[in-house]
Amino acid sequence: MKIALYGLGIIGSIWAKNLKADGHDVRAWNRTAKPDHPCFVADAAKAATGAELVMIVVADGPAVNQVLDVILPKLTPGTVVANHATISVAEVASIAARVRAARCEFLDMPFTGSKLAAEARQTVFFIGDDNGVLAKVEPAMKPLTKAMLPLGKVGNAMALKLAFNLMIATTFQGLAEGLRLATAAGIPAETFFSCLEMNIARSGVSDLKKPKLLARDWSAQFSVKHMHKDLRHALTLAAAHGVTLPQARELERAYAATTGKGLGEADFSALYESLS
DSSP states (O other): OOEEEEEOOOOHHHHHHHHHTTOOEEEESSSSTTSSTBBBOOOOOHTTOOOSEEEOOSHHHHHHHHHHHGGGGGGHHHHTEEOSSOHHHHHHHHHHHHHHHOOOOOEEEEEEHHHHHHHHEEEEEEEEEESHHHHHHHHHHHEEEEEEEESSSHHHHHHHHHHHHHHHHHHHHHHHHHHHHHHTEEEEEEEEHHHHHHSTTTTTTHHHHHHHHTOOOOOOOOOOHHHHHHHHHHHHHHHHOOOHHHHHHHHHHHHHHHHHIIIIBBBBGGGGOOOO
């Protein structure tokens, strides 16, 4: 399949390599040139020409729209455009309308799984699909994943992704505060984690972030700035539905403060450093 991928960040760069290894014709563009990547092309419009599937893995809604500004005139009718960027539900609706106005087809397709999951082909896709579009591209995308979860109409997948990222941020904050409290009381971090394995508070988040917390390694698997963005989108969605999320509001302030300290590019586990 001819695939154009936009965004060679942590996840997009891995997906592009895996798709190429699977035998697909992959052309990948990134705002900052990445000539060392085997799929990189410097011309975003050229990457889109003849594509059967477009995968957008950029940072936010404005970046998605900037990609569409360039590529939509180059796409042929029926091309599938899959948005993997975590954006607001309102932005999903607007972007879907733009894609359909260009006579292309749209998938609302955020994902869960950080760098390690992408490398192991264990990404999970949430799928909003109004018109049965997934069947056209599933053979190419399924080898990237552990599961593909259909959720009905476009917008539903993004709403669920935002809810889950809110839960991940909340769960990590509990882990970080518990670890800080235990170590302040004189319990070594290694002991904390060995005992946590026998406690109901253990979670997938604690398993994933344990090595980072023990090593104080804040290299990004999922950055502070991206989690901060997702918390803002979750709060916007909550307000639209008249839902109050007091803990999420406090977390959003903590992420804003951490970003303000110059840690926006760090892994979100760096919020541990903000605890005194």
